[in-house]
Amino acid sequence: MKLKANISNKIFTFNSVKEVLAKANEVKSGDMLAGIGAVSASERVAAKLVLSNLTLEDIYNNPTVPYDEDEVTRVIYDGLNTTVYNRIKSWTVGELRDYILDSDTDNESLKQLGRGLTSEMIAGVAKLMSNMDLVYASKKIINQAHCNTTIGVPGTLAFRNQPNHPTDSIDGIMASAKEGLSFGSGDAVIGINPVEDNVETVAKILTTVKEFMEKWKIPTQNCVLAHITTQMKAVEKGAPADLLFQSVAGSQSANDAFGVTAAMLEEAYELAKVKGTGTGPNLLYFETGQGSEISLDCHHGVDEMTMEARTYGFARKFSPFMVNNVSGFIGPETIYDGREVIRADLEDLFMGKLHGLPMGIAPCYTNHMKADQNDQEIGTMLCAMAGSNYFMGVPGGDDIMLSYQDTSYHDDASVREILGLRPLPEFEKWLEQMGIMENGRLAKRAGDPSIFDK
Amino acid sequence: MAAESQMEQLIVENVMKELAKRGLVGNGSQNQVEMPEKGAGSQPRIESYQENGDEALTIPDIAGIWVPNPENIEAIKVMKQTTPARIGLYRAGARPKTGAMLKFMADHAQAMDAVFLDVSDEFLQRMNLFSVDTMAQDKEEFLKRPELGRKLSPEGEKIIKEKCEKSPQVQILVADGLSSSSIEANVPDVLPALTQGLTAAGIKVGTPFFIRNGRVGVQDHVGRVLNAEVVISLIGERPGLVTADSMSAYIIYSPNEKTVEADRTVFSNIHRGGTPPAEAGAHLVDVIKRILKAKASGMKLNQ
Structure with missing residues (x-):
């Protein structure tokens, strides 16, 4: 797991998956209030770069709130479709983004994919998406x-x-x-x-x-x-x-x-x-x-x-x-x-x-x-x-x-x-x-x- | 011809003077048309002077029924009496009619100005309130970082130590909170009623002052610095579209490090359409007397 990135000859090092996720977020006043948001545009893009190279397994192994301490984490992990997850766990978050946006990835594939993703993986990939990416991908998914x-x-x-x-x-x-x-x-x-x-x-x-x-x-x-x-x-x-x-x-x-x-x-x-x-x-x-x-x-x-x-x-x-x-x-x-x-x-x-x-x-x-x-x-x-x-x-x-x-x-x-x-x-x-x-x-x-x- | 036009000018001038006297047009002096009391902040007051003497336009009233040939107009009248919601105003295609759109914009503008503009210096002078800051540097920081509005700046702390009477029974403070316009609309009536009522009851009242970018919790800091037995804050509420002028009073007995929100006695909805300000002032005097007697506020007062 690489937690270090070079942006314009400046090295940014992160301590945890949780920190990478927070700093890869687009600007929100709440993250600044909590003192966890990126403090510069370069740091934000460094976090996005690191995030894009994390594998889904890296994220799986590092839930943002520990399983034993939190009911929400337990609900997420206990409900995960492990067959799907095991098939894709070696993908990086960047590869996941490209797969979601791919023309051959349709509603059915995305719905099956979603069953094998934890919430942190879904948040992670969304942090690598622009506003139009988000509209483009959302539009494909039909949930009745x-x-x-x-x-x-x-x-x-x-x-x-x-x-x-x-x-x-x-x-x-x-x-x-x-x-x-x-x-x-x-x-x-x-x-x-x-x-x-x-x-x-x-x-x-x-x-x-x-x-x-x-x-x-x-x-x-x-x-x-x-x-x-x-x-x-x-x-x-x-x-x-x-x-x-x-x-x-x-x-x-x-x-x-x-x-x-x-x-x-x-x-x-x-x-x-x-x-x-x-x-x-x-x-x-x-x-x-x-x-x-x-x-x-x-x-x-x-x-x-x-x-x-x-x-x-x-x-x-x-x-x-x-x-x-x-x-x-x-x-x-x-x-x-x-x-x-x-x-x-x-x-x-x-x-x-x-x-x-x-x-x-x-x-x-x-x-x-x-x-x-x-x-x-x-x-x-x-x-x-x-x-x-x-x-x-x-x-x-x-x-x-x-x-x-x-x-x-x-x-x-x-x-x-x-x-x-x-x-x-x-x-x-x-x-x-x-x-x-x-x-x-x-x-x-x-x-x-x-x-x-x- | 020259004499005629001179006469005309004279007549016009006299008419304008008379209108100005009656307060119908502005003449740049004290005889301006009274604007609604929404002028929160230090922005220049809008001059109502009209070159041609016409009356200023006002925002459309949405109390009416705008549906053309409704099925049952009486039913819509009854509906509008049951709710302040924006109904019966029909549509332009699927969009709101121009009047409804302007009314919405005007209401939101008042709310925004209440939040984002400061209480004017002129108002503070008139109320004889000096002003101190919290740790929040400006409105943006104040809104994004609630904790900064709960603490006086070091400079602010120094000023109140110098200017305020120590160990009062009741310390009154005024803070803008989320509505500067509510302060300008209500404090002129609440503050004298409160001060006079407390003084008449033999209660020792401290030196009132104003806090810019202040939140409710700043009263704990003030109470500790001045060693006040009771602190009452008059503070602007988050504005709605119906009114931007609602103010609250928060009262705390002997605030300390362990003070929690439930320790505060709250009296909200002070504005012309809620509890009128003068009435609120008299009521608050009674509440403070009870708090002093019980030596407790908030939930503890009700136990």
Whole structure:
């Protein structure tokens, strides 16, 4: 294992695989905050050079967080397909990149490949890829999942209708939900973040949304994004939930801070199978984001992108219906500006897809980041080109409960029209019956939320 | 003709003077049109002087319903009453209408300015607050390195040692945090209410001052340097699009090396649309009295 590189007659020496991975990362404020990022452009490229020459076996033998100390590492290693891994373990990370981008490497080959890669290998190869490399490779990978409907169908782009309300007003939530549906947003899920994390609130929202879906025969899923234990209690009491949600992270200590373990997620999945209203087999919804481990001080000296890959390695054990990345939500101390968040979105989409996950992205930003609507729209268009399964849909792009900006109902409809992408098939039929969509474009009645109040 | 145009000029001048007196146009002196109180920072205040006397344009109001021939306009009216979300504003193709786009941009601009501009020197002079820095050199460093905003610079520590009364019962500090505009909008009402209320109750109040690029935790450093029994920070909250002017008060009893976040008593959402600033000031006096009596703050106060 060579950990030394010469860049313009300057020798850079690294001490560990973990350090190489951190310093090969593109600039992120979180890595600088943790004191592990490259301090110069030359050091960054030296780390990339060293990384490109490491073998997959070198990475396998040096997990960034030890197996015995961390549940996430154990989930990643225990779930690895060793037949695939043994076939490719002598490849360097540079060779892996070339293989992924090769014209003869198709969706099937990449999906099989992904089974034999640990999360650190996937993070490693993504560090050797430019933004266009990431879009090019992501675009090849098709990951579908099924709850009540199938997400990730080629040629489609779905949306989570996210009608949050600052006081959990049911009428207020339904007002925004109707607005979103009238723009064609909601085929991935109608999912609400509640302010109050309690069983009554969760049950009330789940029931109201489910009744609305049944009344209007809307082919989609419902979900309330409280803590998973709260949702489980609501389901046990008979509340109708198609998907169960949880935020997850890339280290055991960060998952502890979120109050979640692998056993708890298995239990939730079993409950969703026997008591949930979703058809399945995919019944879980996860949210992740670069920087959460750093902001919780649970990063073990590992860079935020590698931690994010490990999050996907953890998530894939539970065969979720959707994984949503919200890297722009955490704040300027982990992702500072528009450039960093666009890069993170593309990395995360690629890394999630190579893990075999049905990925969506929330190219979003907070008001204390140096980013604006234009950055967000660039990120959204690129992720759509790269084959994101879905985005969020927020009224006017302004989430009035979580106080951040995300893709709007307008953005959702626009991206579909720009790239010729369609809603999920059964949802498109419904939109046509409602007079909201015609030939893949918004029709006359689109944008009128009162079509549900005739 | 010459006499006529002289007369015309005279009339125009008189009208302009009168309008200026009534505060309808600016004349470069004190009679400017009142701008909304969003002018955080040291940027030059936008002059409202209008060459032709026309009123300035304002950002479109999005309270209305822009859907043409809706199925049920009454239903949309009800919907808009149930949520502050941006709904019922229709579309241009699939894109937002111009008015909705401008309103969004204006709201985000206020939020950005609240975060990235400084509280103005003129404001600090008017409030009689001297200013010290934290370890964060500028806004970028402040945002990227939260720990630097929790410690005063060596120079800042020296200045407060010189200028502030030692061992007060209550030390008040003002910090920009994530919204300079919230400081300019709320401190003029909160600070006098707080100081007068505490003094009237016979409580010894220290010398208030301002901290640039300060975070909540800097109050621990200040408390230790000045040996204060209680420290209260008035600090700007992270702005949303609905308001950029929300301020919080964090109160700590006898901060030391072992202080944790749960030891702080927090009172948030101080702004015109939340708890109005003068009311907040009076409320905070009561909270501080309780803290002094219990000799504890935060979770410990509630036990």
